[in-house]
Amino acid sequence: MNVLIVYAHPEPRSLNGALKDFTVQRLQAAGHAVQVSDLYAMAWKAPIDASDSVDHDPATRLDVSEASRRAFASGSQRPDIAAEQEKLRWADGVILQFPLWWFSMPAILKGWVDRVYAYGFAYGVGEHSDARWGDRYGEGSMVGKRAMLVVTTGGWESHYGPRGINGPMDDLLFPIHHGILHYPGFDVLPPFVVHRTSRIDEVRFAGLCEALGERLDNLWRTEPIAYRKQNAGDYEIPALTLKADVAPGQKGFAAHVLQPQA
Amino acid sequence: MNVLIVYAHPEPRSLNGALKDFTVQRLQAAGHAVQVSDLYAMAWKAPIDASDSVDHDPATRLDVSEASRRAFASGSQRPDIAAEQEKLRWADGVILQFPLWWFSMPAILKGWVDRVYAYGFAYGVGEHSDARWGDRYGEGSMVGKRAMLVVTTGGWESHYGPRGINGPMDDLLFPIHHGILHYPGFDVLPPFVVHRTSRIDEVRFAGLCEALGERLDNLWRTEPIAYRKQNAGDYEIPALTLKADVAPGQKGFAAHVLQPQA
Numbered sequence: 001m002n003v004l005i006v007y008a009h010p011e012p013r014s015l016n017g018a019l020k021d022f023t024v025q026r027l028q029a030a031g032h033a034v035q036v037s038d039l040y041a042m043a044w045k046a047p048i049d050a051s052d053s054v055d056h057d058p059a060t061r062l063d064v065s066e067a068s069r070r071a072f073a074s075g076s077q078r079p080d081i082a083a084e085q086e087k088l089r090w091a092d093g094v095i096l097q098f099p100l101w102w103f104s105m106p107a108i109l110k111g112w113v114d115r116v117y118a119y120g121f122a123y124g125v126g127e128h129s130d131a132r133w134g135d136r137y138g139e140g141s142m143v144g145k146r147a148m149l150v151v152t153t154g155g156w157e158s159h160y161g162p163r164g165i166n167g168p169m170d171d172l173l174f175p176i177h178h179g180i181l182h183y184p185g186f187d188v189l190p191p192f193v194v195h196r197t198s199r200i201d202e203v204r205f206a207g208l209c210e211a212l213g214e215r216l217d218n219l220w221r222t223e224p225i226a227y228r229k230q231n232a233g234d235y236e237i238p239a240l241t242l243k244a245d246v247a248p249g250q251k252g253f254a255a256h257v258l259q260p261q262a
Numbered sequence: 263m264n265v266l267i268v269y270a271h272p273e274p275r276s277l278n279g280a281l282k283d284f285t286v287q288r289l290q291a292a293g294h295a296v297q298v299s300d301l302y303a304m305a306w307k308a309p310i311d312a313s314d315s316v317d318h319d320p321a322t323r324l325d326v327s328e329a330s331r332r333a334f335a336s337g338s339q340r341p342d343i344a345a346e347q348e349k350l351r352w353a354d355g356v357i358l359q360f361p362l363w364w365f366s367m368p369a370i371l372k373g374w375v376d377r378v379y380a381y382g383f384a385y386g387v388g389e390h391s392d393a394r395w396g397d398r399y400g401e402g403s404m405v406g407k408r409a410m411l412v413v414t415t416g417g418w419e420s421h422y423g424p425r426g427i428n429g430p431m432d433d434l435l436f437p438i439h440h441g442i443l444h445y446p447g448f449d450v451l452p453p454f455v456v457h458r459t460s461r462i463d464e465v466r467f468a469g470l471c472e473a474l475g476e477r478l479d480n481l482w483r484t485e486p487i488a489y490r491k492q493n494a495g496d497y498e499i500p501a502l503t504l505k506a507d508v509a510p511g512q513k514g515f516a517a518h519v520l521q522p523q524a
Contacts, residue, residue: 062276165502167518
């Protein structure tokens with residue numbers, strides 16, 4: 001299989017760097033082809049702007065989506081964007097690896113999403129009608145591909161627990177899991193999360209590698225998070241709210257995960 | 263009062279640009295002093311890296327927090343970072359204005375947070391002991407200041423409702439409201455959210471300005487979101503989980519908001 005690792009940490013000699021190197025080796029040893037988008041090493045341009053459409057006329061008002069749509073359709077995207085899209089087409093599996101900074105991804109990785117996720121590629125795909133609201137949330141360009149987050153954080157696991165002060169990790173990651181990965185069609189695997197990164201000695205690092213290695217070995221066997229598909233009947237269209245008889249009374253992020261049959 | 267607007271949109275002739283201009287005028291007309299950090303116009307550097315500490319030795323392994331702590335303490339931060347911190351010290355109120363891209367802030371604004379929120383300034387403040395876990399979540403450098411988000415989105419309000427497919431807007435914004443604003447001590451006001459940005463004519467724009475103007479007129483009277491304070495007795499320390507008798511049985515983001523007395 002082909003695996004793309006999108007990796008966002010400025011220091012190769014960091015825990016993140018070591019885990020990324022371990023991941024590459026483990027996947028290659030299992031016979032997979034691996035590409036790494038090391039965003040800091042690539043000096044990835046983070047902000048989306050007018051220069052992302054090489055033929056944008058500066059005198060014209062920039063409509064970000066419309067410029068993205070036109071550039072994607074006409075092949076006038078900046079080459080760095082097109083190259084990342086090509087890696088995504090190539091990949092069967094995608095790993096986003098990053099330290100959790102301010103409860104979200106580092107700016108450089110957000111800028112990878114903002115720019116690479118073009119109109120016509122990751123959104124604005126498919127027909128809008130009475131029965132469909134585009135190919136998204138379970139359909140779209142990434143259908144058949146799997147994605148997983150590898151996330152490090154300085155805080156304790158309890159701080160991210162169901163009643164932890166930071167909010168539950170699953171809820172903090174929902175905008176990424178559901179809004180960035182499920183949206184264009186990825187099957188989203190449970191994340192691999194490392195806590196208390198400042199307290200990692202050799203023993204703990206070995207344990208982390210063992211656990212991560214197991215997750216990597218099972219990349220194609222692990223059950224994805226069972227997010228509901230937008231166009232499969234659970235949502236009113238165009239309101240895009242859950243139908244009254246679907247998860248009745250439930251609100252919030254968790255309502256968008258299918259419940260196991262009783 | 264002094265108001266800082268941190269604004270992240272690449273096109274001045276956009277809805278965001280018009281709302282930002284309106285905000286500046288309305289606040290100035292009411293006698294407030296206003297500064298705008300127009301991140302795109304400033305060509306704000308988004309990714310935090312070794313160059314943010316001007317005396318960082320490239321041969322040394324970069325520890326992002328430790329480099330931030332040292333640079334902040336010794337005055338060796340890059341001048342662009344120090345200048346934004348000075349604006350935050352000056353401000354009584356802060357408005358973050360941005361389009362919601364992929365259910366979070368644009369990369370350039372995330373990079374403002376990642377870089378300006380230095381160790382010793384926005385985190386790593388205060389003592390850690392049996393009774394306290396630093397000055398954060400209701401304490402810290404921003405105590406006494408207010409903050410509000412002004413957010414635009416292409417989707418419909420129902421898509422962001424309690425059972426909407428994107429997840430509730432309040433929950434999507436929790437990592438920013440609670441994790442970025444409440445954390446260093448801001449009083450966080452309810453956000454001003456604009457939906458369906460592609461469907462705004464003159465009449466709707468006038469209505470938006472009226473509603474936003476009212477919010478701006480009441481910036482110092484609006485009741486902040488009642489987030490719990492970390493060190494005020496509701497949380498176990500160091501687990502930082504809600505005590506058993508606090509919001510018993512409740513889980514998730516909403517448990518961190520004080521409930522009105524029955």
